Amino acid sequence: MLAGNILVSETDRADRTGGEIAENVRIAAVEARGDHMVLLWRDHPDGRRESRFHHFWLRGNCRCVECLHPHTWERTVDSFVIDPAIAPMEQSVVEEGAALRLIWSDGHETRLGAGWLAAKDYDGAGHLANKRPVRTWDAADLRAAMPEHTHDAYMADDAVLHAMLVDLRERGLAILRGVPTREGAVMDVARRISFLRETNFGVNFQVENKPDPNNVAYTALELKAHTDLPNREMPPGIQFLHCHLSEAPGGESLLVDGFRAAERLRADAPEAFDRLTRHAIPFRFVDGGEDIRWRAPTIALDPDGDLMEVRYHDALTAPLNVPFDDMTPLRDALRRFTEILRDPAMELRLRLGPGDLIAFHNRRVLHGRGAFDPNAGRRKLEGCYVDCDDAWSRLRVLERG
Amino acid sequence: MLAGNILVSETDRADRTGGEIAENVRIAAVEARGDHMVLLWRDHPDGRRESRFHHFWLRGNCRCVECLHPHTWERTVDSFVIDPAIAPMEQSVVEEGAALRLIWSDGHETRLGAGWLAAKDYDGAGHLANKRPVRTWDAADLRAAMPEHTHDAYMADDAVLHAMLVDLRERGLAILRGVPTREGAVMDVARRISFLRETNFGVNFQVENKPDPNNVAYTALELKAHTDLPNREMPPGIQFLHCHLSEAPGGESLLVDGFRAAERLRADAPEAFDRLTRHAIPFRFVDGGEDIRWRAPTIALDPDGDLMEVRYHDALTAPLNVPFDDMTPLRDALRRFTEILRDPAMELRLRLGPGDLIAFHNRRVLHGRGAFDPNAGRRKLEGCYVDCDDAWSRLRVLERG
Structure with missing residues (x-):
């Protein structure tokens, strides 16, 4: 379900690649810790407080036009061979909490929406399930x-x-x-x-x-x-x-x-x-x-x-x-x-x-x-x-x- | 591979149902033991001495025209609900060792070829493999x-x-x-x-x-x-x-x-x-x-x-x-x-x-x-x-x- 309200980042709005977008979620803060970022959530629909995302995962899922083909929506960044030691030089919360912004050591910028990140959250069992219910019958x-x-x-x-x-x-x-x-x-x-x-x-x-x-x-x-x-x-x-x-x-x-x-x-x-x-x-x-x-x-x-x-x-x-x-x-x-x-x-x-x-x-x-x-x-x-x-x-x- | 020599039972010759037939194998003897039969092999291509086959398996895989549809080669006997206690009244080796003959308590007769049984043998690791080799390359x-x-x-x-x-x-x-x-x-x-x-x-x-x-x-x-x-x-x-x-x-x-x-x-x-x-x-x-x-x-x-x-x-x-x-x-x-x-x-x-x-x-x-x-x-x-x-x-x- 694509979201349609003001708490969705412009980055999320552009998502046509099959990812659901969580609505009404914002990022309160971001902190680099070892090989990953910790995001503190605000207004998370499942009540989650924080989630971790690995640096290589964030780089490999960059959604800019250089990394995701603008017509085919296929990944063009070579994600399986990203330097395992990669880490952003800068991280910040932008768009009033609706997006995360990262600057990598080569100057490349990655911007990921809060709703997209919440929908793709792989940290623990709290990630947003998106399975349609199966209703069995006799x-x-x-x-x-x-x-x-x-x-x-x-x-x-x-x-x-x-x-x-x-x-x-x-x-x-x-x-x-x-x-x-x-x-x-x-x-x-x-x-x-x-x-x-x-x-x-x-x-x-x-x-x-x-x-x-x-x-x-x-x-x-x-x-x-x-x-x-x-x-x-x-x-x-x-x-x-x-x-x-x-x-x-x-x-x-x-x-x-x-x-x-x-x-x-x-x-x-x-x-x-x-x-x-x-x-x-x-x-x-x-x-x-x-x-x-x-x-x-x-x-x-x-x-x-x-x-x-x-x-x-x-x-x-x-x-x-x-x-x-x-x-x-x-x-x-x-x-x-x-x-x-x-x-x-x-x-x-x-x-x-x-x-x-x-x-x-x-x-x-x-x-x-x-x-x-x-x-x-x-x-x-x-x-x-x-x-x-x-x-x-x-x-x-x-x-x- | 369908066999074409005299050690193949007529029962085997009729097999079009996708089972390979082992050639040049004969049954020396058959003995009922509890819930299964023990077949003693003669001239088994893998050198196997004996194999066990469960009674319900033998009944469920009967290949007569009543149990296997003569045109579609689909099973018509209801094999998943055969009485678990089923046992033949009579068992014998026929066709000079090329087939096993069983008579069930209701008078139904099952005849299975030695080559077919050897190809379907599920007793231990000795069964005849039928996998085509995969030859990998650089x-x-x-x-x-x-x-x-x-x-x-x-x-x-x-x-x-x-x-x-x-x-x-x-x-x-x-x-x-x-x-x-x-x-x-x-x-x-x-x-x-x-x-x-x-x-x-x-x-x-x-x-x-x-x-x-x-x-x-x-x-x-x-x-x-x-x-x-x-x-x-x-x-x-x-x-x-x-x-x-x-x-x-x-x-x-x-x-x-x-x-x-x-x-x-x-x-x-x-x-x-x-x-x-x-x-x-x-x-x-x-x-x-x-x-x-x-x-x-x-x-x-x-x-x-x-x-x-x-x-x-x-x-x-x-x-x-x-x-x-x-x-x-x-x-x-x-x-x-x-x-x-x-x-x-x-x-x-x-x-x-x-x-x-x-x-x-x-x-x-x-x-x-x-x-x-x-x-x-x-x-x-x-x-x-x-x-x-x-x-x-x-x-x-x-x-x-």
């Missing part, structure tokens, strides 16, 4: 409040697009109603967010029962809840599935929040949770022209230890190959996680009709479907993907204000 | 033997395509000569391997100096050796750069094997190496329509502890945000790694002429270029990417025989 939560929008509003109105992206980020899914049942409409919906992630199944794909299928999705069989393409190093992020036809009895859709399931596993069986974050599971997809393999844990955590990904698809799991003594505990952990994923309280079941589209975070929300009778009517969905990098980028840009 | 190594092919042979002959993919896998790069200097030729070269990985820079991109660049590559400035798009969760795998014009003095290309540099760091400064595998580095790219961020270590290891990725680009590195006490040791590790990367012995420098194309593993081999004088002549490259998943899949399929 079936009852969603039945009470289903994230849902209409196609025409979504296509025309950035506020609706923004609301849909917030749903995808926080809830991991959203429904769009009234999508024209023509081929390619799902790609228009997805491209409203960003370009598409192509896979070995194409830029888009048709989910219907086919002769000689290379994927169980292309049969009339039941599909247990799973995440798509776990055999790829980075499975696609956001999946869009648009219903064109649903004449056949059966075939209802199933959605489960893998993050809620992982939270339950962590609470109930921490040792099993830990195993699922540690043991690499081998996945593979093979057909006449492909042999795509990857190994990754069932549950991946980000550098903060927060849930980042669930990768779960029994059908594409190659024979497990952890060491012999880990095999039974791993089996027990997978079994326990599977029981949670299949708890009916976790399973949102819904029947998509023509014109309905579900969008969901494929690396968090598992999806499946009931078996259907292909002789009693047709069932056809069209799908495509957009990666998380690009969806969350779109969300950030919409929020630039 | 500049002298490549000057002595540059992986190089000609365009027309590559486009027409699968053996040349295969050789190029082996170069990319083992050496991390290859040069193609005689590529027609027309727009899109680089995409034809890449598509001979697989579909393209689109990014926020497009399906393909033109590297030339542009007004209002959003990327330093699109200026005439020096570009220090780096990996592309480290700000994306999964940077593109194989990069293809095709030279159309190189009239301007300067602008020579620079390539460095990041894996060799990482090996040197691991040998010389193991503590620094360890830090670069542990500390998440924040990256970001920002322009008018994008704000794409990711955090990942400089050096990533695979589940076996082998080198998997180098992610290095000072210009796109956001302000480091490890805890205060880790900052100076991390800075020292980055500095040390940078010194190795910039050692002239590591730097392969070459001047691309029109029609030359370099293909390299963007997550291993760093690339850069010297500054050039845009007023003294034009310089233009066209580029695109294919992901590693798809390049290595193509390599495996070419080797199916």
Whole structure:
């Protein structure tokens, strides 16, 4: 969020490089101490009193036009090889506390805004977190409040697009109603967010029962809840599935929040949770022209230890190959996680009709479907993907204000 | 590699599911012991005497048409919830030692080939490794033997395509000569391997100096050796750069094997190496329509502890945000790694002429270029990417025989 009030330095206003700016924070004083500066804060939103910043860090993050390219916003100062002994000749608080000014021994001047420094503070646990909350759910939560929008509003109105992206980020899914049942409409919906992630199944794909299928999705069989393409190093992020036809009895859709399931596993069986974050599971997809393999844990955590990904698809799991003594505990952990994923309280079941589209975070929300009778009517969905990098980028840009 | 001799079970011959088959191995005897079977081997290529396989593992990996879909090769047996107490009623060695036969309590029969079991053996460290060797290099190594092919042979002959993919896998790069200097030729070269990985820079991109660049590559400035798009969760795998014009003095290309540099760091400064595998580095790219961020270590290891990725680009590195006490040791590790990367012995420098194309593993081999004088002549490259998943899949399929 870019700040818009008088306590933000002009230096901060110019920040387009992806850093959030803390508002209403000022620097009271600065003191050089050994290899770092100590800033004393005034009006810090978290109540912090002081923070330390290393001299080489301050020099390497200089934001002047010589050190940060004025068009590309890429760093041009060679920051990894700055003299480790570097220290400013002068330090001062300027702009009534809204900026720090440093003069280096070669005369170079660095000016950093208080809000930018507060947002980039790496001293201790007090730095300003900037993580959007993840709101996990079970079936009852969603039945009470289903994230849902209409196609025409979504296509025309950035506020609706923004609301849909917030749903995808926080809830991991959203429904769009009234999508024209023509081929390619799902790609228009997805491209409203960003370009598409192509896979070995194409830029888009048709989910219907086919002769000689290379994927169980292309049969009339039941599909247990799973995440798509776990055999790829980075499975696609956001999946869009648009219903064109649903004449056949059966075939209802199933959605489960893998993050809620992982939270339950962590609470109930921490040792099993830990195993699922540690043991690499081998996945593979093979057909006449492909042999795509990857190994990754069932549950991946980000550098903060927060849930980042669930990768779960029994059908594409190659024979497990952890060491012999880990095999039974791993089996027990997978079994326990599977029981949670299949708890009916976790399973949102819904029947998509023509014109309905579900969008969901494929690396968090598992999806499946009931078996259907292909002789009693047709069932056809069209799908495509957009990666998380690009969806969350779109969300950030919409929020630039 | 599928085997083709008489010691391979018919069960093994039918294996298309991505498992290698060990040749010339037979089972001498089988014995049930508690929750697992013990197989005694005959003629095991690694000289192994015996291996244990858990009962639930054997049942979950049954390869009959009921348990493995005959068209999709996906598992249809629900393997994560098999009764933990499952045990066969009967076990026997069949096909003159080339297969194991099991009868379960419900009468279901499982037959697994000896070669398949040996290839999937997870008992101890003796299992058959199937990793293609990585051959790291410095500049002298490549000057002595540059992986190089000609365009027309590559486009027409699968053996040349295969050789190029082996170069990319083992050496991390290859040069193609005689590529027609027309727009899109680089995409034809890449598509001979697989579909393209689109990014926020497009399906393909033109590297030339542009007004209002959003990327330093699109200026005439020096570009220090780096990996592309480290700000994306999964940077593109194989990069293809095709030279159309190189009239301007300067602008020579620079390539460095990041894996060799990482090996040197691991040998010389193991503590620094360890830090670069542990500390998440924040990256970001920002322009008018994008704000794409990711955090990942400089050096990533695979589940076996082998080198998997180098992610290095000072210009796109956001302000480091490890805890205060880790900052100076991390800075020292980055500095040390940078010194190795910039050692002239590591730097392969070459001047691309029109029609030359370099293909390299963007997550291993760093690339850069010297500054050039845009007023003294034009310089233009066209580029695109294919992901590693798809390049290595193509390599495996070419080797199916």
